[in-house]
Amino acid sequence: MKLLIIKIETSHEVEDALNIFSNEVLHCLGTETRKRSDFEHAGWKSDSTMIKLDEINDLPEDLQFLAYFDSDQDKEKLIEEYKQKLSELKSYGLKIGKAEISTSYIKDEDWNTVWQKFYHPIDFSRHLAIVPEWEEYQPAFKDQRLIKLDPGLAFGTGSHETTQLALIGLEQTLIRPQKVCDVGTGSGILAIASSFLGASSVLATDISDEAITAARENISLNDLTNIKLKKTSLLDNVQGKYDIIVANILAEILLDLIPQLNNHLNEGGQVIFSGIDCSQAAKIKKALSENGFQVVLSMQSGRWIGLIIERKDN
Numbered sequence: 001m002k003l004l005i006i007k008i009e010t011s012h013e014v015e016d017a018l019n020i021f022s023n024e025v026l027h028c029l030g031t032e033t034r035k036r037s038d039f040e041h042a043g044w045k046s047d048s049t050m051i052k053l054d055e056i057n058d059l060p061e062d063l064q065f066l067a068y069f070d071s072d073q074d075k076e077k078l079i080e081e082y083k084q085k086l087s088e089l090k091s092y093g094l095k096i097g098k099a100e101i102s103t104s105y106i107k108d109e110d111w112n113t114v115w116q117k118f119y120h121p122i123d124f125s126r127h128l129a130i131v132p133e134w135e136e137y138q139p140a141f142k143d144q145r146l147i148k149l150d151p152g153l154a155f156g157t158g159s160h161e162t163t164q165l166a167l168i169g170l171e172q173t174l175i176r177p178q179k180v181c182d183v184g185t186g187s188g189i190l191a192i193a194s195s196f197l198g199a200s201s202v203l204a205t206d207i208s209d210e211a212i213t214a215a216r217e218n219i220s221l222n223d224l225t226n227i228k229l230k231k232t233s234l235l236d237n238v239q240g241k242y243d244i245i246v247a248n249i250l251a252e253i254l255l256d257l258i259p260q261l262n263n264h265l266n267e268g269g270q271v272i273f274s275g276i277d278c279s280q281a282a283k284i285k286k287a288l289s290e291n292g293f294q295v296v297l298s299m300q301s302g303r304w305i306g307l308i309i310e311r312k313d314n
């Protein structure tokens, strides 16, 4: 089986937007971003047999963005979608560079080994490190927990700012053995982190089959038995209440989640939101307030906002 690769030579300013657009709007199989420093780190030479990367030294822009799709997807339509997205981003004042789009095909068995070269352990905090399944890592502290991950086709390698804001939120809020619900689990990274940080039990939901498959494999890779998975949209058909609800999803989707929170949050419970572009934060805060919630902590990394939220009457 072959995969279609759409490659965009562009600027790092649009990295996050293209990543989210590809994953959540175009439902690609996976994305990769390559910067000059990554190429050096990966030690790739122009004679690599995997993919001809001999154009690396001649890159006109500072970022190569790659998105992977099934080879039967409509290539021209996808290119058109990217062109429209890039011109929209440009209209927001973001630098998009030449934004040259090209396409190629790769055997899908080669894909895993290609992107693995760009994924390395993340020494995230005193409590957590995120370690690709195939890497060796020695924790600096004996009790630092290692989240072993093979994100497969799902979002959630731990390197994205939105995931990291959600992890900071979990470290801040999960201070007792509480019940956690992870909405939009992707690779399962936040559910696994919650379990390692002491959650009594975790329910993780996602709308995508690929995410559920990847999360199931990662939960088992980490030998965790207190995480349940459910394929559903947001909290639809979810029973019960939780002490912490965490969701790292685009703002447009969080707006649909907000009216569901009250029915699923225990008294004194807290909600962690991430994935909010700074231009959307006011809209989210307004919707939270209209639904009886208030922001108790606001965090920012680059363009991304993360929030810790409680009921107004807590």
Ligand SMILES: C[S@@+](CC[C@H](N)C(=O)[O-])C[C@H]1O[C@@H](n2cnc3c(N)ncnc32)[C@H](O)[C@@H]1O
Binding pocket: 024, 154, 155, 156, 157, 158, 162, 163, 166, 183, 184, 185, 186, 187, 188, 189, 190, 205, 206, 207, 208, 211, 232, 233, 234, 248, 249, 250, 253, 275
């Ligand atoms: C940005 S990724 C976050 C993955 C992971 N939780 C993390 O923090 O890295 C968003 C995830 O939400 C899922 N998603 C999108 N819309 C959803 C919906 N309506 N209900 C549940 N999951 C959804 C996507 O499939 C994707 O796995």
